[in-house]
Amino acid sequence: MSLVAPKRVRIYDVAQAAGVSVATASKALNDTGRMTDETRTRVKDAATRLGFRPNAMARALIQKRSFTVGLLTNDTYGRFTLPLMAGVSEALVDQGVSVFLCAIEDDPALAKIHVDAMLDKQVDGIIASGKRIDRQLPVDLENLSVPVVYAFTQAPANGVSLVSDDAAGSREAVEWLKSLGRRRIVHVTGPRSFASVEERAGAYRDAVGPTAEVLFGTWSEQWGHEAVAQLWDAAGETPDAIFCGNDQIARGVVDALRERGVAVPADVSVVGFDNWEIVAAATRPPLTTVDMNLKELGREAGRLVLALAAGETVEPGIRKLPCALVVRQSCGGGPRS
Amino acid sequence: MSLVAPKRVRIYDVAQAAGVSVATASKALNDTGRMTDETRTRVKDAATRLGFRPNAMARALIQKRSFTVGLLTNDTYGRFTLPLMAGVSEALVDQGVSVFLCAIEDDPALAKIHVDAMLDKQVDGIIASGKRIDRQLPVDLENLSVPVVYAFTQAPANGVSLVSDDAAGSREAVEWLKSLGRRRIVHVTGPRSFASVEERAGAYRDAVGPTAEVLFGTWSEQWGHEAVAQLWDAAGETPDAIFCGNDQIARGVVDALRERGVAVPADVSVVGFDNWEIVAAATRPPLTTVDMNLKELGREAGRLVLALAAGETVEPGIRKLPCALVVRQSCGGGPRS
DNA sequence: CTTTTGTGAGAAAAGGATTTCTCTAGTTGA
DNA sequence: TCAACTAGAGAAATCCTTTTCTCACAAAAG
Incomplete structure (x- = not known):
């Protein structure tokens, strides 16, 4: 184990080892210029043998590209x-x-x-x-x-x-819920001030039609709880599916439903948005959710x-x-x- | 709005503008070398005026430091x-x-x-x-x-x-629980194969003394639930405090306790580890936890x-x-x- | 009045590649 | 046989700073 840092090998060393000029060495290594294949491989072999790695700074300086x-x-x-x-x-x-x-x-x-x-x-x-x-x-x-x-x-x-493409994601979520036989799908999402909220909600409305119902709130589990309270404490039919604006809200919704004794997914289906692993996977049951890739x-x-x-x-x-x-x-x- | 990218100004331009050589310009800008204060400020002013920014590649090449x-x-x-x-x-x-x-x-x-x-x-x-x-x-x-x-x-x-310093963190958590009057403190943590598990558990044992009890499991909410089941379904006295190996476990514990009707923090105190905001802050009630800084x-x-x-x-x-x-x-x- | 010392500033080298010429020798075509 | 090409390879310029010398000149010392 030698403790002295080995001198960096330069293209000069490679050239010498291969018995060519620096210019030729450079061209050989970069597959540019003209030379016999024999020369090219000889240079490349020498480079490999010596463990040559070009100095990125020098290269960047002249090529004006820093990689x-x-x-x-x-x-x-x-x-x-x-x-x-x-x-x-x-x-x-x-x-x-x-x-x-x-x-x-x-x-x-x-x-x-x-x-x-x-x-x-x-x-x-x-x-x-x-x-x-x-x-x-x-x-x-x-x-x-x-x-x-x-x-x-x-x-x-x-x-x-x-x-x-959040809109397409929303559509896909809604279609999925429909394909499972869900008929009363509500959307619980974040604040209207977010463009993605409007985009997701818009696509949701288009996909669901006249029965669409959107609840705007914050991006929190807390809001998921509150939304469930609102929906279930109100008079009228309760939803059989909730499409949430993000996974945190969805988790809040799922937890709130469980606490009310509503079975997920037997009675109500829940979809999240973001596929934030830590939230989606830890929810009981784990969340079906839209991944933004x-x-x-x-x-x-x-x-x-x-x-x-x-x-x-x-x-x-x-x-x-x-x-x-x-x-x-x-x-x-x-x-x- | 000109569409041609302005030529980068080089130290050469600065030198010329200031009426000195490139060498002097360099020294002036780097506060090295010897020259009158007047020259130095003249160069610096010119540099500012022209918006000179040294080419990091050239500098790195010679200084062998890339910043x-x-x-x-x-x-x-x-x-x-x-x-x-x-x-x-x-x-x-x-x-x-x-x-x-x-x-x-x-x-x-x-x-x-x-x-x-x-x-x-x-x-x-x-x-x-x-x-x-x-x-x-x-x-x-x-x-x-x-x-x-x-x-x-x-x-x-x-x-x-x-x-x-996980050990010190554990000690602090335990001391905090003690200072709140907690007497039966259990430690629910991750797999023994993790060094931090052993270190945190060791410090916990030292701080708690003979009544120490450690439950090893996985780093999941799920395990938090299971641990609570184990502790509460067993015969004998239930803990009045649970110190968890991470926030996910702690969240599982808190949720499980709530589901059993055990009040947190009134009946049982829970401490987490990691201060993973998304988990710690969303837990109901929000987790007191050890932050690793x-x-x-x-x-x-x-x-x-x-x-x-x-x-x-x-x-x-x-x-x-x-x-x-x-x-x-x-x-x-x-x-x- | 000469020698030493010190100061301000510039010339030139260095850093490690790429790239543009230039040059030689061999090949092709007329 | 001679001009025109072409292929292969090298010399040298270039990229932009930093840094090491070197130098001229002025002030201080003898």
């Missing part, structure tokens, strides 16, 4: 960011691209610091992401010298943006930002990615075909 | 990583250091790819982090050419490592890795950082002094 991208987010709690990050990373890692994660906590000054730091470091692109699909980050990313992709956050007019959203964002960085032109506008219904046990019904 | 560090983690779910990351970032951002986040999912091959990518990019240091304090990451970080700090994961023999752990890890990168020598070994009891309502007792 890094920045992920900017104000979702401190990471509920949405992490799956997204996982997807981005997955899409980029085999291109040799690494990801700076910058959490900016709704602080414009902090955001500016992070953006400047990223620009200094010559990131090839920036992915902007947030905890709300209908809010912009507190920093202006237009007219930057690098491409920007907006994922799960509001984009400026001519930005390239990716969001989940944030990881795939991340992958796509990664691909897009890379394409933009490579100079490809990408049509601006909003791209909607499909949601997927994850069937567990809170609705009844088996795994779907 | 980046890597955070390696196998905690896919991000429960521990995110607070840690927030702390690291907070400690480093005003030094101009950015953080690469690399999620490696227990995959040695992926881990190696990420580590190599980071080394290529000349990170100044690496912070290794995991979801278990008693497991090493599936990758060897010894004898790397950059310093490594282990945070919330097991370190090799001569590594620099940071963990939370992961953000502070992250800050400290950031400071340490920077110190190491700067060539300072840091004593190897395990540093334990204090936990903090977060008082909510599941124990009774007011906010602590």
